[in-house]
Amino acid sequence: MANTFEIRLIQFWxxxxxxxxxxxxxxxxxxxxxIYIYQKSNNRLMGNLRVGFRSSELVAFQNRACATxxxxxxxxxxxxxxxxxxxTEYSDAGGYxxxxxxxxxxxxxxxxxxxxxxGTVFYLEFPPLSVPNSSPSFVxxxxxxxxxxxxxxxxxxxxxxxxxxxxxxLVNPMRGSTTPEEPFGTIAPVRPYPLVxxxxxxxxTNVIPGPSPLRISNxxxxxxxxxxxxxxxxxxxxxxxxxxxxIGLVRRDFQLLVIDCNGDQPAQPIIMxxxxxxxxxxxxxxxxxxxxxxxxxxWSYQWQLNGxxxxxxxxxxxxxxxxxxxxxxxxYTKKCSRDTTSQMVKAGFSKPIExxxxxxxxxxxxxxxxxxxxxxxxxxxxxxxxxxxxxxxxPHTDPALEISEPGTYKIVITNESAGCQGIDTxxxxxxxxxxxxPERKGLLEGSRTTLAPILLPPDGNHxxxxxxxYGLMSDPAGKNATVGPFLDTxxxxxxxxxxxxxxxxxxxxxVIDKMHIPTAFSPDNDGRNDTFEIFNAxxxxxxxxxxxxxxxxxxxxxxYTTPWNGTYKEEPxxxxxxxxxxxxxxxxxxxxxxxxx
Numbered sequence: 001m002a003n004t005f006e007i008r009l010i011q012f013w014x015x016x017x018x019x020x021x022x023x024x025x026x027x028x029x030x031x032x033x034x035i036y037i038y039q040k041s042n043n044r045l046m047g048n049l050r051v052g053f054r055s056s057e058l059v060a061f062q063n064r065a066c067a068t069x070x071x072x073x074x075x076x077x078x079x080x081x082x083x084x085x086x087x088t089e090y091s092d093a094g095g096y097x098x099x100x101x102x103x104x105x106x107x108x109x110x111x112x113x114x115x116x117x118x119g120t121v122f123y124l125e126f127p128p129l130s131v132p133n134s135s136p137s138f139v140x141x142x143x144x145x146x147x148x149x150x151x152x153x154x155x156x157x158x159x160x161x162x163x164x165x166x167x168x169x170l171v172n173p174m175r176g177s178t179t180p181e182e183p184f185g186t187i188a189p190v191r192p193y194p195l196v197x198x199x200x201x202x203x204x205t206n207v208i209p210g211p212s213p214l215r216i217s218n219x220x221x222x223x224x225x226x227x228x229x230x231x232x233x234x235x236x237x238x239x240x241x242x243x244x245x246x247i248g249l250v251r252r253d254f255q256l257l258v259i260d261c262n263g264d265q266p267a268q269p270i271i272m273x274x275x276x277x278x279x280x281x282x283x284x285x286x287x288x289x290x291x292x293x294x295x296x297x298x299w300s301y302q303w304q305l306n307g308x309x310x311x312x313x314x315x316x317x318x319x320x321x322x323x324x325x326x327x328x329x330x331x332y333t334k335k336c337s338r339d340t341t342s343q344m345v346k347a348g349f350s351k352p353i354e355x356x357x358x359x360x361x362x363x364x365x366x367x368x369x370x371x372x373x374x375x376x377x378x379x380x381x382x383x384x385x386x387x388x389x390x391x392x393x394x395p396h397t398d399p400a401l402e403i404s405e406p407g408t409y410k411i412v413i414t415n416e417s418a419g420c421q422g423i424d425t426x427x428x429x430x431x432x433x434x435x436x437x438p439e440r441k442g443l444l445e446g447s448r449t450t451l452a453p454i455l456l457p458p459d460g461n462h463x464x465x466x467x468x469x470y471g472l473m474s475d476p477a478g479k480n481a482t483v484g485p486f487l488d489t490x491x492x493x494x495x496x497x498x499x500x501x502x503x504x505x506x507x508x509x510x511v512i513d514k515m516h517i518p519t520a521f522s523p524d525n526d527g528r529n530d531t532f533e534i535f536n537a538x539x540x541x542x543x544x545x546x547x548x549x550x551x552x553x554x555x556x557x558x559x560y561t562t563p564w565n566g567t568y569k570e571e572p573x574x575x576x577x578x579x580x581x582x583x584x585x586x587x588x589x590x591x592x593x594x595x596x597x
Contacts, residue, residue: 010076100122104180326346
């Protein structure tokens with residue numbers, strides 16, 4: 001729905017002091033969070049949204065022995081909700097901000113005064129709705145800590161769905177207006193929000209003090225060489241610029257522990273692939289590969305992709321199915337000491353194997369065949385081809401396949417050395433058109449008749465062609481044909497569909513001499529005109545019916561091989577007029593015949 005937004009609130013919790021709500025206690029992991037929205041120019045309350053707790057997961061620490069010895073346990077909690085904003089109300093050029101406040105921070109933070117009484121403020125700014133925008137989203141950080149007097153770096157970058165320019169800076173964390181007695185924020189705006197108070201000798205320039213204080217790069221990478229152990233809180237602000245203009249920002253509060261690590265450091269792990277040190281490798285997307293390093297009970301591992309911990313990847317090997325830069329952190333299993341990082345291994349997908357089915361026509365014409373071509377009719381050396389129809393393998397390995405049945409055809413082209421595959425499918429339908437003409441049709445000499453085919457299915461953008469031209473009295477490209485031949489002729493109709501499929505039927509038109517039907521006969525056995533004989537009737541008469549004057553059927557004959565002799569039930573009939581119906585191949589003839597005595 002237009003102008004509907006998903007709001008995500010992400011919190012980091014020290015799980016050692018986290019209490020999940022239960023029927024017997026309220027806990028301190030909130031089921032909901034109330035976010036308030038204000039106009040920047042005048043701090044006017046615009047609205048609010050209650051987001052609900054959705055999920056949480058533990059942050060994986062790359063040096064588990066040190067994390068365990070220092071009781072480091074952090075989880076990430078996610079709250080979400082949906083909000084619809086009215087563009088006519090959110091049109092102020094100065095933009096808007098949304099906040100969520102909560103008390104209190106960890107009581108053992110070392111670089112601010114009264115941390116256990118300090119709240120925190122989640123703060124985000126966004127432009128008027130006339131500027132389409134998604135706010136920057138921070139990456140999930142690694143579970144890390146800082147070894148004193150050792151260089152340290154950590155990815156705290158963000159991504160932006162709109163591709164806007166992101167600028168990073170360290171800023172003072174906000175303490176807000178909450179207290180241990182009033183731990184939740186209210187609708188009353190307090191912008192600018194009160195900031196935390198640094199302890200003596202701490203300022204924004206040395207939030208984590210040491211030979212090289214905490215800094216953040218233009219790429220969002222934190223770096224520090226800390227000089228003193230302790231737990232330090234800081235805030236990162238990422239500003240969003242579009243065409244050089246600030247349109248929004250978001251902040252993240254975070255804390256890092258500085259410990260005095262043992263100077264003992266494991267030897268650097270070597271990442272292997274196929275029993276060889278790996279540097280830059282390629283693999284097939286459908287065939288994950290294994291990276292591994294030395295396995296031992298003495299070592300613990302944490303694999304990383306593009307500098308971020310891979311959840312659950314803590315063994316000596318990993319199956320790689322995504323492209324990117326891989327590394328592994330090695331640490332002691334039973335003692336807290338410095339860890340070490342492997343070489344970087346760049347893994348990328350192999351060049352796709354070309355696989356394309358083409359055909360010489362769009363559909364398969366019923367009763368015909370067609371040719372399917374794999375990659376135009378040729379494959380490269382070292383490639384293997386298999387065909388299948390409706391997921392059933394076919395005993396063909398040539399790049400050209402002749403088919404006579406509809407179905408879904410599939411090719412799999414495999415690079416036999418790398419194992420990579422290219423796959424393509426093509427659905428082939430069949431077109432069938434029934435063209436029906438009478439097998440035979442009689443025509444009285446000197447007359448004409450119409451040949452009208454029946455088509456099933458009846459509709460379609462077809463073209464027609466009648467042949468031969470002899471006796472054809474209408475357009476040969478018309479659906480119906482008018483013919484008047486003087487000799488028996490077989491006419492053929494060829495129907496071509498829009499897909500190029502050709503269907504035919506024919507009818508034999510035979511010429512009938514005009515019948516001579518007498519008007520009277522005298523069955524007196526004098527050898528002259530004794531029967532009702534119809535001349536030139538060969539192959540024409542289907543049936544003859546004769547009635548008396550009261551409408552009683554007195555004579556019935558299929559065909560007319562034996563003419564009527566003027567009797568009914570073998571008894572002579574009296575003189576008089578007798579109606580008849582003579583049924584021929586294409587019409588009925590009616591009249592009367594006079595029986596004379």
